[in-house]
Every structure is written in C-alpha cells, then in structure tokens.
Amino acid sequence: MNKKVSLFSMICAAVLVISACGGNTASSPSEAETSAAGSESGTETKVTSVKTVLSWYAQPEQGGTFAAISKGYFDEAGLDVTIEPGGPQVSSIQIVASGKAEFGYTTGDKLVLAKSEGIPIIGLMAGYQNSPLIFMSHKDAGIKDFSDLSGRTVYTTPGFTFWDYVKHKYKLENVTELSYLGDPSNFVADENAVTQSYLTNEPFALEQQGIQTDTLLISESGYATYDQVLFTTEKYLESNPDIVKAYIAATLKGWDYYKDHSDEINPVILEQNANASLEGFAYASTFQDRFVFSGDASTHGVGYMSKERWDTLIEQLAEIGALKEPVPSEQIFTTDYLPE
Numbered sequence: 436m437n438k439k440v441s442l443f444s445m446i447c448a449a450v451l452v453i454s455a456c457g458g459n460t461a462s463s464p465s466e467a468e469t470s471a472a473g474s475e476s477g478t479e480t481k482v483t484s485v486k487t488v489l490s491w492y493a494q495p496e497q498g499g500t501f502a503a504i505s506k507g508y509f510d511e512a513g514l515d516v517t518i519e520p521g522g523p524q525v526s527s528i529q530i531v532a533s534g535k536a537e538f539g540y541t542t543g544d545k546l547v548l549a550k551s552e553g554i555p556i557i558g559l560m561a562g563y564q565n566s567p568l569i570f571m572s573h574k575d576a577g578i579k580d581f582s583d584l585s586g587r588t589v590y591t592t593p594g595f596t597f598w599d600y601v602k603h604k605y606k607l608e609n610v611t612e613l614s615y616l617g618d619p620s621n622f623v624a625d626e627n628a629v630t631q632s633y634l635t636n637e638p639f640a641l642e643q644q645g646i647q648t649d650t651l652l653i654s655e656s657g658y659a660t661y662d663q664v665l666f667t668t669e670k671y672l673e674s675n676p677d678i679v680k681a682y683i684a685a686t687l688k689g690w691d692y693y694k695d696h697s698d699e700i701n702p703v704i705l706e707q708n709a710n711a712s713l714e715g716f717a718y719a720s721t722f723q724d725r726f727v728f729s730g731d732a733s734t735h736g737v738g739y740m741s742k743e744r745w746d747t748l749i750e751q752l753a754e755i756g757a758l759k760e761p762v763p764s765e766q767i768f769t770t771d772y773l774p775e
Contacts, residue, residue, distance in 0.1 A: 483678055484515040486536040488527040492520050493707035495693075495719040496635065496663055497540070498700055499562065499727075499737075503689030505703045512681040520707060523617060528666075532556055537671055538682065542566065543661035543748055544596050550767050551758040555669040558768035560683055560738030562663030562690075564730035565654040567722065568597060571622070571632040574647035578629060581605045581656050590615040590622055590630035597653050597660070598631070599755045604656060635719035643714075659747040661740060662726070664768075672769075680772045683738065687774065690727060690737050697723070740768050 489497055500518070503509050509516045519536060521527055527539035528549050541549075546558050570589070572578035578587075581601050588611040591598045601607070613621070615631050622630040623646060632638065638648050654660075665683070672679055693700050697720035701713055731739045745764035752758050 480513065482513055482515050484517070485538060485678070485682065486517045486519055488519045488525070488530045488536045488539040489521040490527055490540040490542065490663065492522060492711070493518065493704050494635075494711060495697065495701065495704065495716050495723065496563070496567070498693035498697060498704070498720070498723060499686050499690030501689070501704045501707075502693040502696070502700045503685045505700055506689065506692055508685040508688045508692075509682070512685045514678070514682060514685065516682075518707065528554065528556060531666065532668060534668075537675075537678075538665060538667050540663050540665055543659075543664050543745070544752060546664055546666060547745075547749055547752055547762060547767060548596070548757060548759075550762045551752075551760050553760070556666050557669050557672060557766075558661075558740065559665045559667060559672075559679065559772055560686070560770075561661035561740045562665065562686075562738065563661060563726040564732050564739075565652075565726055566597070566658070566660050566662040567634045567726060568653040568662075569632050569634045569638075569650040570629050570653070571637060571641075571648050571650050572629045573626045574649055576627060576629075576649065578649055578651065581651060582607070584629060585609060587611070588613060588625060588628040590628065592631065595631070596752060596755065596757050597656075597658050599757065600658050600751055601653070601656050603755050635722050636715065639715060639718040657751075659744050659751060661744065661748075664740075665738075676772070683772050684774060687737050694723065694728065736774065738770075738773050740770055 487500065493501070504516060504518070519530070521540075527536075527541050528545065530536050531539040532549075532554050540562065543558070543561070546556065549556055570578070570581075570584065577583060582605045584601070584605070585607045586609045589598075590613050592615050602610070619630060619632070619637060619641065622628045623641070632650075634650060634652060638650060641648055665686070667679060698717070701716040701720065704716060705711055705713060727737055731741060742764050745767055749758070749762065749764060749767075753761065
C-alpha cells in the first residue's frame with residue numbers, strides 16, 4: 436500500500452469498535468476494583484485490577500515488573516496486575532489509548548510520535564535510561580562508526596525513526612535498505628550486511644552459533660530516546676493518581692530486587708516466554724546495570740526522566756521531519772509520581 440495510515444486513525448477506529456462491542460474499558464477504577472475480606476478483622480480491602488501491555492515479549496527488560504509480581508509488591512499496593520505480552524503485531528499505545536489496558540511500555544520516540552498525532556497518553560517513568568538497540572555487523576567487517584554504514588546493506592524495521600536520524604546525521608549514501616523482520620538469517624548469509632538488533636539478545640544468540648559480531652549502540656549516535664517507558668492515558672492519570680503512584684512504587688521496588696536476584700526472577704519471566712531460554716535471560720540480565728541503574732538513574736533514582744532529554748529527542752525528531760505537530764515536552768512526560 437502506498438497510503439500511510441496514521442496511528443491516530445487506527446486508534447480512533449479501535450475505540451469505535453470497542454464501544455460498539457460493549458467491551459470493558461479502563462477508564463475508571465470502579466470498573467476494575469474488587470473487594471477481598473480481611474482474614475481476621477472482617478474489613479474489606481479494595482483490590483484494583485489493572486492490565487499492563489509490554490513493548491515486546493516477556494524478558495529481563497521488564498525484570499522490575501515481574502519481580503514486583505513474584506514478590507507480591509503489587510499485591511501489597513492493592514493491585515492485581517495482569518501482563519499482556521507485546522510482539523511484532525502488538526501496539527501497546529493503541530491498546531492503552533483505546534481503553535483496553537491501564538498501563539503500557541513503549542520507547543520514548545514512539546511516545547513523542549503518538550503525542551504529535553494527538554493521542555492523549557503520558558510517560559510516567561523510564562525503565563531504561565538508554566535504548567539497547569544496536570547495529571550489528573560481522574566481526575572484522577570494518578564497521579567501526581556509523582559513517583561506515585554508507586555503501587552497506589542494512590536491515591531495519593520500517594518506520595523506526597532512529598534509522599532516519601542516523602542517515603541524516605551521518606549523511607549516509609548508497610545504502611541498500613531492507614526490512615528487518617526479526618530473523619537474522621539473511622544477515623548471517625551476507626558478511627557485508629548490517630542489521631538492527633538488541634544488545635541484550637541477538638549477539639548472544641549468534642555467538643551460540645559460532646558467529647562473532649561487532650556492535651554500535653544507537654545511543655552512541657546521540658539519539659536521545661528513553662526505552663521501556665511506562666505510560667498511561669491522561670484521563671486515567673487524572674482519575675487515578677493514587678493507583679498510578681502505587682504502581683510505579685511497586686515497580687521500582689521490583690527493580691531493586693531484580694538487580695541482585697535476577698537468577699530467581701528469570702524463571703518467572705520464562706514462564707511467559709516459551710521461546711526464550713534461561714541462558715539468554717542470564718546474558719540479558721548482565722546489561723541491566725548499564726541501562727536501568729546508570730546515567731541519571733544513578734543520582735536521581737530508577738525511572739528518572741529529564742526535560743532536557745525529552746527536548747533533545749523532540750528536536751531530533753523534528754529535524755528529520757517525523758513530527759506531525761510540535762509537542763512541548765511538558766505534555767509528554769511527568770515525574771510527579773516517582774518517589775521523592
């Protein structure tokens with residue numbers, strides 16, 4: 436198809452379908468709350484049921500969430516949390532914006548693009564201070580800098596703005612662009628090819644096959660996106676600030692636990708992702724300090740986001756013509772619900 440369908444149009448259509456079908460929405464806590472009788476006092480404790488849509492399949496990138504479930508931190512906060520995995524055909528933004536889930540995870544750039552299209556969502560915390568996205572090349576293929584991508588075959592996901600930014604900044608030429616579909620077999624067969632990947636995944640998987648690789652971390656290009664950004668709708672935040680604050684606090688407590696107990700929590704995550712392995716999860720866990728606890732998080736706490744970073748990302752997206760409408764960073768994120 437040559438026509439572009441905007442994310443906003445897709446979500447509007449989804450909302451109409453949901454309304455027509457009479458589906459339950461996540462617009463108010465009264466629709467999600469149940470009561471549990473106290474075992475001794477006879478008093479009732481309200482338990483709020485919420486759904487969270489992941490940005491991808493269950494993996495250590497959501498270690499804090501799964502630790503909070505496994506250790507009962509959400510339960511202690513009065514929350515019954517259901518996890519819905521992401522995937523190549525799953526849009527967490529569409530699902531949350533249409534009212535079928537209260538919370539979701541996405542990347543910072545996707546959040547900005549959605550706000551630019553008028554979708555009323557807001558970022559609450561950044562699980563990852565930087566993106567684990569990389570360009571992966573074969574060992575000794577001569578890819579030492581982003582400018583070395585000129586003249587290469589590069590596999591990327593259509594619509595991912597980091598690639599447009601890299602092409603623009605490094606003035607790449609004569610690049611053969613092919614779609615990345617999640618299968619590295621074409622890359623493996625071409626020693627001069629480059630593919631987008633995740634530092635926490637593909638290099639380990641290929642190493643297990645005896646294939647050595649070199650990597651360029653996208654954030655090293657200056658691309659300023661956060662990753663694993665927890666978000667909700669503006670309406671849900673306005674109506675349920677206490678639930679949002681409790682959810683974030685439990686998640687951060689989960690990250691504190693996961694940091695030193697990944698070997699305990701990884702099997703819990705694996706139950707939600709049968710195609711993964713504990714060996715792969717153990718490898719991914721070694722990067723959590725680098726992405727979760729470093730940078731601004733080392734001084735301000737896990738989840739922290741700065742106006743400067745969001746402003747930089749907005750400028751970068753505007754520079755490559757990715758924004759439908761300009762959006763001030765104050766409308767994109769809030770740190771008001773992070774612990775002080």
